[in-house]
Amino acid sequence: EKGGYDHFMIKEIFEQPRSIADSMRGRLNAAEAQLQLGGLSNYMDKLVAADRIVIVGCGTSWHAGLVAEYLFEELARVNVEVEYASEFRYRNPVIKENDIVIAISQSGETADTLAAIELAKSKGATIFGICNVVGSSIARASHAGAYTHAGPEIGVASTKAFTAQVTVLTLMALAVAKKKGTITDEVFERLLAELDNIPSKVNKVFESATKIKEIAFIFTYAKNFIYLGRGLNFPVALEGALKLKEISYIHAEGYPAAEMKHGPIALIDEDMPVVFLATKDSSYEKIVSNIQEVKARKGRVIAIVTEGDTLIPTMVDFVIEVPDTHEVLTPLLSVIPLQLLSYYIAVMRGRNVDQPRNLAKSVTVE
Numbered sequence: 347e348k349g350g351y352d353h354f355m356i357k358e359i360f361e362q363p364r365s366i367a368d369s370m371r372g373r374l375n376a377a378e379a380q381l382q383l384g385g386l387s388n389y390m391d392k393l394v395a396a397d398r399i400v401i402v403g404c405g406t407s408w409h410a411g412l413v414a415e416y417l418f419e420e421l422a423r424v425n426v427e428v429e430y431a432s433e434f435r436y437r438n439p440v441i442k443e444n445d446i447v448i449a450i451s452q453s454g455e456t457a458d459t460l461a462a463i464e465l466a467k468s469k470g471a472t473i474f475g476i477c478n479v480v481g482s483s484i485a486r487a488s489h490a491g492a493y494t495h496a497g498p499e500i501g502v503a504s505t506k507a508f509t510a511q512v513t514v515l516t517l518m519a520l521a522v523a524k525k526k527g528t529i530t531d532e533v534f535e536r537l538l539a540e541l542d543n544i545p546s547k548v549n550k551v552f553e554s555a556t557k558i559k560e561i562a563f564i565f566t567y568a569k570n571f572i573y574l575g576r577g578l579n580f581p582v583a584l585e586g587a588l589k590l591k592e593i594s595y596i597h598a599e600g601y602p603a604a605e606m607k608h609g610p611i612a613l614i615d616e617d618m619p620v621v622f623l624a625t626k627d628s629s630y631e632k633i634v635s636n637i638q639e640v641k642a643r644k645g646r647v648i649a650i651v652t653e654g655d656t657l658i659p660t661m662v663d664f665v666i667e668v669p670d671t672h673e674v675l676t677p678l679l680s681v682i683p684l685q686l687l688s689y690y691i692a693v694m695r696g697r698n699v700d701q702p703r704n705l706a707k708s709v710t711v712e
């Protein structure tokens with residue numbers, strides 16, 4: 347059932363061109379510039395009128411929420427707060443009747459996320475569920491929602507579920523933006539076309555798999571890792587670090603690149619691998635200077651760059667290229683090399699990648 351692969355995780359990583367396409371199928375029609383999210387249509391007016399959106403989730407799903415924060419703010423110009431479900435539910439959160447809560451959960455069974463939406467519901471909020479498992483508790487407890495069509499995810503470390511969540515949240519942000527008129531038709535159409543191209547661009551990232559395996563071999567016995575990114579690539583840095591921790595048991599931290607100088611820079615020496623998300627986007631120049639700061643302290647830098655970048659390869663130890671895309675879609679590509687890097691490192695360390703110690707696929711206890 348692993349389809350010839352050694353582990354479910356690697357099978358699921360390589361399934362992403364299809365799982366992303368499946369999550370858009372019947373919703374996105376790039377040729378006709380049409381976007382339709384059936385599950386949301388009855389609540390579209392509420393979404394458009396909302397003053398604020400609160401996103402709740404745990405782990406990787408929380409990271410997808412952080413990506414969505416950028417998307418909804420940038421495209422739909424709405425206030426977004428992203429909360430760990432476990433923190434949200436035990437505070438006394440201010441929730442008003444016209445608030446929208448988006449719950450993100452692969453399994454649809456995460457106890458803290460379920461409790462968070464029950465709390466928000468009791469205060470009159472409208473709940474949208476973004477779940478992968480059809481008929482799951484969170485899907486049933488939501489007023490409306492959109493499923494991710496990632497297919498069953500067996501590996502404990504979430505991979506294809508994350509990119510499917512980001513895909514569906516992008517469609518949602520675009521649908522709201524279009525309805526609100528916060529983006530031009532031209533940008534809307536360009537983004538639909540770019541989304542349509544994402545599955546084939548993910549396939550292009552896979553061409554670097556051998557190179558990533560070589561890098562993994564070099565860093566197999568690293569004791570620590572730092573992942574740095576800015577903007578939309580900040581949550582990707584968090585996700586890269588989480589993937590590495592959970593399956594290889596290497597201590598890893600994700601950080602916003604600019605925050606590094608407020609503390610973590612003290613960790614940098616010739617033994618510290620630093621993964622930079624350094625794609626050509628609006629924070630490119632800033633990332634370049636962050637890379638200089640790390641190199642000046644002899645850190646070993648692995649940079650995820652946009653295809654054709656000629657500057658960063660002269661500055662760093664290793665580069666992994668991803669195809670160019672519209673800035674807001676970057677996470678769908680930049681996360682892929684990080685999934686592969688953590689997978690290969692974990693395999694080389696002899697870890698049980700599909701079932702890491704102490705972890706369960708769905709966390710139904712708080």
Ligand code: F6R
Pocket residue numbers: 404405406407450451452453454455456459502503504505588589592707708709
């Ligand atoms: C990370 C991972 C966990 C889950 C988290 C939420 O690889 O698997 O961090 O993302 O437990 O699970 P769901 O999305 O099922 O609510």
